């Protein structure tokens with residue numbers, strides 16, 4: 001598809017998602033990226049993070065950080081930080097916006113699940129991934145770039 005800010009990929013199996021995650025990992029492995037993940041419970045947000053981590057050589061198995069807010073992984077080619085803001089529902093993302101900004105400015109790969117628990121958007125460049133599914137193992141991953149570096153990542157993703 002589409003315009004320079006967006007890329008969508010339908011994955012019919014977990015293997016397809018693994019392939020997409022590998023391609024994404026390969027593009028962001030040097031400079032990192034800040035990623036917000038959206039989608040219903042069970043859509044495949046954590047699954048994508050797990051598969052990207054796998055592609056980056058991270059040895060630990062990525063699990064949902066719901067009860068810890070943040071999990072970090074330092075055994076791969078780039079540090080990976082995985083936030084899950086589900087439990088911040090009532091206080092909202094505002095309480096940690098400054099902290100998230102720091103992660104967005106360093107050379108690491110940061111994923112944030114449930115960033116919609118915010119009153120507004122995070123005020124910095126990022127990629128948003130929206131995950132939808134209708135049935136079984138079909139998942140649609142839509143990437144949207146907010147920022148120039150991010151547009152470049154999406155362009156590469158669409159090219160391959």
Ligand SMILES: Nc1ncnc2c1ncn2[C@@H]1O[C@H](COP(=O)(O)OP(=O)(O)OP(=O)(O)O)[C@@H](O)[C@H]1O
Nearest residue numbers: 011013014017040041042043044045046047137139
């Ligand atoms: N093509 C696919 N891509 C990704 N996950 C898939 C696919 N097919 C099946 N699945 C399964 O869907 C489930 C997705 O669960 P996951 O924990 O990633 O959801 P989530 O979006 O993180 O939900 P939550 O909001 O609860 O954190 C996993 O059990 C995964 O194995």
Ligand SMILES: [Mg+2]
Nearest residue numbers: 045046064113
């Ligand atoms: Mg999850």
